[in-house]
Amino acid sequence: MKILVTGFDPFGQDKVNPSWQAVDALADAIDDIEVLKLLLPTAFKRSKQLLVSEISMQQPDAVLCVGLAGGRSAVSIEKVAINYADAGIPDNDGNQPKHEKLDQKGPAAYFASLPVDQLLQALHAHELPAELSLSAGAYVCNATMYQLLNYLARQNLRTIGGFVHLPFTPEMRHEDQASLPLAIDEQTLGVIISSINHYLKEEKHD
Amino acid sequence: MKILVTGFDPFGQDKVNPSWQAVDALADAIDDIEVLKLLLPTAFKRSKQLLVSEISMQQPDAVLCVGLAGGRSAVSIEKVAINYADAGIPDNDGNQPKHEKLDQKGPAAYFASLPVDQLLQALHAHELPAELSLSAGAYVCNATMYQLLNYLARQNLRTIGGFVHLPFTPEMRHEDQASLPLAIDEQTLGVIISSINHYLKEEKHD
Amino acid sequence: MKILVTGFDPFGQDKVNPSWQAVDALADAIDDIEVLKLLLPTAFKRSKQLLVSEISMQQPDAVLCVGLAGGRSAVSIEKVAINYADAGIPDNDGNQPKHEKLDQKGPAAYFASLPVDQLLQALHAHELPAELSLSAGAYVCNATMYQLLNYLARQNLRTIGGFVHLPFTPEMRHEDQASLPLAIDEQTLGVIISSINHYLKEEKHD
Amino acid sequence: MKILVTGFDPFGQDKVNPSWQAVDALADAIDDIEVLKLLLPTAFKRSKQLLVSEISMQQPDAVLCVGLAGGRSAVSIEKVAINYADAGIPDNDGNQPKHEKLDQKGPAAYFASLPVDQLLQALHAHELPAELSLSAGAYVCNATMYQLLNYLARQNLRTIGGFVHLPFTPEMRHEDQASLPLAIDEQTLGVIISSINHYLKEEKHD
Numbered sequence: 001m002k003i004l005v006t007g008f009d010p011f012g013q014d015k016v017n018p019s020w021q022a023v024d025a026l027a028d029a030i031d032d033i034e035v036l037k038l039l040l041p042t043a044f045k046r047s048k049q050l051l052v053s054e055i056s057m058q059q060p061d062a063v064l065c066v067g068l069a070g071g072r073s074a075v076s077i078e079k080v081a082i083n084y085a086d087a088g089i090p091d092n093d094g095n096q097p098k099h100e101k102l103d104q105k106g107p108a109a110y111f112a113s114l115p116v117d118q119l120l121q122a123l124h125a126h127e128l129p130a131e132l133s134l135s136a137g138a139y140v141c142n143a144t145m146y147q148l149l150n151y152l153a154r155q156n157l158r159t160i161g162g163f164v165h166l167p168f169t170p171e172m173r174h175e176d177q178a179s180l181p182l183a184i185d186e187q188t189l190g191v192i193i194s195s196i197n198h199y200l201k202e203e204k205h206d
Numbered sequence: 207m208k209i210l211v212t213g214f215d216p217f218g219q220d221k222v223n224p225s226w227q228a229v230d231a232l233a234d235a236i237d238d239i240e241v242l243k244l245l246l247p248t249a250f251k252r253s254k255q256l257l258v259s260e261i262s263m264q265q266p267d268a269v270l271c272v273g274l275a276g277g278r279s280a281v282s283i284e285k286v287a288i289n290y291a292d293a294g295i296p297d298n299d300g301n302q303p304k305h306e307k308l309d310q311k312g313p314a315a316y317f318a319s320l321p322v323d324q325l326l327q328a329l330h331a332h333e334l335p336a337e338l339s340l341s342a343g344a345y346v347c348n349a350t351m352y353q354l355l356n357y358l359a360r361q362n363l364r365t366i367g368g369f370v371h372l373p374f375t376p377e378m379r380h381e382d383q384a385s386l387p388l389a390i391d392e393q394t395l396g397v398i399i400s401s402i403n404h405y406l407k408e409e410k411h412d
Numbered sequence: 413m414k415i416l417v418t419g420f421d422p423f424g425q426d427k428v429n430p431s432w433q434a435v436d437a438l439a440d441a442i443d444d445i446e447v448l449k450l451l452l453p454t455a456f457k458r459s460k461q462l463l464v465s466e467i468s469m470q471q472p473d474a475v476l477c478v479g480l481a482g483g484r485s486a487v488s489i490e491k492v493a494i495n496y497a498d499a500g501i502p503d504n505d506g507n508q509p510k511h512e513k514l515d516q517k518g519p520a521a522y523f524a525s526l527p528v529d530q531l532l533q534a535l536h537a538h539e540l541p542a543e544l545s546l547s548a549g550a551y552v553c554n555a556t557m558y559q560l561l562n563y564l565a566r567q568n569l570r571t572i573g574g575f576v577h578l579p580f581t582p583e584m585r586h587e588d589q590a591s592l593p594l595a596i597d598e599q600t601l602g603v604i605i606s607s608i609n610h611y612l613k614e615e616k617h618d
Numbered sequence: 619m620k621i622l623v624t625g626f627d628p629f630g631q632d633k634v635n636p637s638w639q640a641v642d643a644l645a646d647a648i649d650d651i652e653v654l655k656l657l658l659p660t661a662f663k664r665s666k667q668l669l670v671s672e673i674s675m676q677q678p679d680a681v682l683c684v685g686l687a688g689g690r691s692a693v694s695i696e697k698v699a700i701n702y703a704d705a706g707i708p709d710n711d712g713n714q715p716k717h718e719k720l721d722q723k724g725p726a727a728y729f730a731s732l733p734v735d736q737l738l739q740a741l742h743a744h745e746l747p748a749e750l751s752l753s754a755g756a757y758v759c760n761a762t763m764y765q766l767l768n769y770l771a772r773q774n775l776r777t778i779g780g781f782v783h784l785p786f787t788p789e790m791r792h793e794d795q796a797s798l799p800l801a802i803d804e805q806t807l808g809v810i811i812s813s814i815n816h817y818l819k820e821e822k823h824d
Contacts, residue, residue: 071588073691073796074788082286082315082340088587099323109288109315117305129788129797134288135341170692170747175500176483178691178796179747277794279485279590280582294793335582335591376486376541381706382689384485384590385541494698494727494752511735521700521727529717546700547753 001200002034003193004060006051008067008140011042012089018169019066022185030190033197036060042140043093044085048147055151055159062114062160062196063148066189067141069133069165073178075123075188076133077116078163081145082109086138102146110149114162115199122195128188129180136163160200164192207406208240209399210266212257214273214346217248218295224375225272228391236396239403242266248346249299250291254353261357261365268320268366268402269354272395273347275339275371279384281329281394282339283322284369287351288315292344308352316355320368321405328401334394335386342369366406370398413612414446415605416472418463420479420552423454424501430581431478434597442602445609448472454552455505456497460559467563467571474526474572474608475560478601479553481545481577485590487535487600488545489528490575493557494521498550514558522561526574527611534607540600541592548575572612576604619818620652621811622678624669626685626758629660630707636787637684640803648808651815654678660758661711662703666765673769673777680732680778680814681766684807685759687751687783691796693741693806694751695734696781699763700727704756720764728767732780733817740813746806747798754781778818782810 007020026035038054040047055063069076083106085097116132123130136142145163152159166188168179213226232241244260246253261269275282289312291303322338329336342348351369358365372394374385419432438447450466452459467475481488495518497509528544535542548554557575564571578600580591625638644653656672658665673681687694701724703715734750741748754760763781770777784806786797 079290080288080314082317084285084317084340086338107313107315108286108317109313111288111290111314124788124791127788127799129799131793132292134290134344138340170742170745173742175749180798181745181747181802184799184802330582330585333582333593335593337587376536376539379536381543386592387539387541387596390593390596491702492700492726494729496697496729496752498750519725519727520698520729521725523700523702523726544704546702546756550752 001032001197002036002058002060003062003064003196004036004038004054004058005193006038006040006065008040008042009092011092014172016172017068018166018182018185019068021182022166022189023066025186026189030193031197033193035193040144041092043091044095044097044140044143046093047140047144051144051148052151060159061200064114064192064196065144065148065163067163067165069137070168070174071177072165072167074129074131074167075185076131076165077119078112078133078136078145078165079116080109080111080134081136081142081149081163083107083146084138085143088139091140102143103150106150110146110153112162113149113160114196116162118199119192119195122191123188126191128184128191130188133165136165141165207238207403208242208264208266209268209270209402210242210244210260210264211399212244212246212271214246214248215298217298220378222378223274224372224388224391225274227388228372228395229272231392232395236399237403239399241399246350247298249297250301250303250346250349252299253346253350257350257354258357266365267406270320270398270402271350271354271369273369273371276374276380277383278371278373280335280337280373281391282337282371283325284318284339284342284351284371285322286315286317286340287342287348287355287369289313289352290344291349294345297346308349309356312356316352316359318368319355319358319366320402322368324405325398325401328397329394332397334390334397336394339371342371347371413444413609414448414470414472415474415476415608416448416450416466416470417605418450418452418477420452420454421504423504426584428584429480430578430594430597431480433594434578434601435478437598438601442605443609445605447605452556453504455503456507456509456552456555458505459552459556463556463560464563472571473612476526476604476608477556477560477575479575479577482580482586483589484577484579486541486543486579487597488543488577489531490524490545490548490557490577491528492521492523492546493548493554493561493575495519495558496550497555500551503552514555515562518562522558522565524574525561525572526608528574530611531604531607534603535600538603540596540603542600545577548577553577619650619815620654620676620678621680621682621814622654622656622672622676623811624656624658624683626658626660627710629710632790634790635686636784636800636803637686639800640784640807641684643804644807648811649815651811653811658762659710661709662713662715662758662761664711665758665762669762669766670769678777679818682732682810682814683762683766683781685781685783688786688792689795690783690785692747692749692785693803694749694783695737696730696751696754696763696783697734698727698729698752699754699760699767699781701725701764702756703761706757709758720761721768724768728764728771730780731767731778732814734780736817737810737813740809741806744809746802746809748806751783754783759783
């Protein structure tokens with residue numbers, strides 16, 4: 001069993017991105033699931049290409065994309081990705097789509113195929129600050145989640161996928177904005193991956 | 207040309223619902239579009255039944271549903287409704303769906319078919335506090351919007367539809383929560399309806 | 413009877429300051445109180461000098477300073493000003509005090525001498541979004557309020573004084589931040605000044 | 619050298635209070651400073667009596683009061699306590715003062731005499747989510763801080779004192795509200811006490 005976990009590089013004014021810091025710090029295996037790590041660029045087009053190419057080569061059982069949602073106060077498990085891009089700032093390749101569809105022929109949205117409710121229960125059982133989110137925004141994070149689920153659906157793959165947003169970290173020094181220590185992010189991702197592993201095994205038994 | 211505009215009755219701890227207060231105060235015609243008003247119950251099932259029945263009888267050119275989103279600080283134009291119900295409190299009929307689909311066979315989501323971007327531009331031109339929202343939540347408001355758009359799509363109707371959320375009003379006295387005066391809500395709905403009328407006429411010319 | 417009402421000029425990234433826009437739009441008399449208007453620079457030292465000089469010349473019965481508190485969602489009536497300056501950005505003269513006292517020998521704080529509770533009651537009776545605030549921050553607004561009350565106390569004047577913070581307006585286009593239309597600000601200042609007038613008259617009768 | 623650290627019992631709807639949970643979990647000595655712990659009732663009058671009595675008996679070098687500030691997203695170091703009580707809900711003895719002074723003859727406010735800026739620097743150096751707060755509210759927390767500093771000033775004691783607010787914890791399950799894990803609270807109090815110890819020693823050398 002293996003899981004592909006992705007994080008993003010820094011964007012906008014920030015010098016670090018906790019999504020990659022937390023992913024990069026993960027062990028190479030958690031319980032008995034192999035953890036493959038991939039750094040994605042915060043760029044609408046390249047993130048999709050890199051992600052699809054890696055899934056196609058690695059054929060993981062699950063894909064967990066991790067991003068930054070500055071201003072949120074808890075780790076959020078995303079429920080849905082929408083076919084919509086509307087960027088407040090240019091991405092790292094200078095692209096800034098406005099009021100656009102991500103896939104002209106794609107459906108309006110996809111629900112995460114990760115066991116979202118089970119992940120939340122596991123995080124709450126560990127007293128970690130986590131919540132369900134009904135919007136992944138309209139920037140590169142939502143686009144990556146949509147294109148991940150669109151690809152898995154189009155290719156008819158059994159791989160499950162989803163997205164998790166992390167808050168700012170204290171070291172990013174966004175005054176008057178919520179933040180969580182990176183150690184909490186790392187612990188959170190560990191619990192999530194362990195729960196996904198558990199879910200995959202149960203599914204196999206069915 | 208006619209538009210059906212709906213508001214909800216009070217729910218939870220509140221004694222009033224500004225969505226119906228603001229709708230109820232609308233003139234019977236704005237510019238030259240006829241305004242039909244409908245009070246919906248804050249109830250997952252009955253709101254759908256009443257709405258569908260009224261659309262079927264009245265055959266309006268547009269449907270604008272209005273609801274309350276306590277805690278938000280601006281009027282929000284909803285972009286998308288999702289096939290998901292997860293109620294924090296029981297609705298006015300005592301139902302409290304958890305982690306459920308609204309329509310087992312329906313798509314994950316529908317985008318509003320109202321001209322969302324034009325509405326926002328018009329509101330900003332009038333210096334009114336309005337924003338695009340990417341989530342209508344998972345309570346009766348989202349359910350009503352989803353079922354409206356699901357019905358219009360299934361019936362292949364040319365009617366356009368969408369949803370607008372209003373903040374608390376000061377008279378609701380939710381301490382430490384944002385609010386907007388009802389007069390601003392009324393002015394906002396007027397601008398929205400006028401813009402929808404304008405859009406419908408241009409569309410007809412095409 | 414006369415009241416001196418002040419607003420500030422724009423600072424930081426903003427091109428306008430609703431505090432001066434709203435003050436500038438006031439009538440020259442409200443009920444039977446004369447309204448004197450004064451534009452203050454968003455500058456720690458000059459705002460104090462100008463304000464003190466104007467009070468000394470005009471000898472008003474009340475002083476109402478108005479400022480901008482970006483991010484707040486309601487008009488806030490300030491309860492207290494503290495002897496502390498800690499500027500996140502330079503003021504309009506390039507000064508940026510950090511962790512400093514405003515007056516080395518002054519007390520830690522002054523309470524507003526305006527009838528704060530009566531102002532709130534009047535605003536709520538008019539269904540306007542208003543709240544009591546327990547902190548005016550540590551920038552020019554708090555400094556102006558502290559120095560106003562410090563001056564009135566040191567000079568043993570009967571003049572009453574206080575401070576009101578206004579939210580962003582929609583025209584300022586601070587995305588994802590609360591805002592209130594300027595018309596609401598103007599209406600709010602009108603109710604406040606009328607209530608202060610009423611209070612001054614009752615006081616005189618005593 | 620010894621420090622008295624206090625936490626509060628649960629109040630309102632909550633079954634736990636992280637302020638006492640975190641204080642209770644502290645070691646009996648941190649570095650070489652002795653840590654005395656005291657549970658205070660969330661009650662305007664009794665908290666003051668108990669605190670004053672304990673200080674008088676123990677004569678600590680520093681007093682750190684810790685409370686809960688639901689809704690905040692970071693640990694906040696309070697700068698100032700004001701002579702004002704205005705309770706939104708009754709305290710645990712059923713008292714609910716409204717618009718009242720805490721001490722009819724006391725000054726408007728006291729600044730914390732703990733080295734606030736040094737504490738923040740230490741917390742940031744440890745990548746912990748901490749911020750300066752300019753208002754401790756108008757409930758029992760502010761009252762306790764005011765009466766602590768009022769007592770120390772009136773008695774002319776050299777003891778330094780201040781207040782720290784903790785956010786909700788995830789186990790409290792306040793949906794849609796920020797929270798921090800209790801482990802972070804404990805780590806934060808440890809850094810604060812260690813920094814106070816360091817400060818006290820430097821002071822003694824002067």
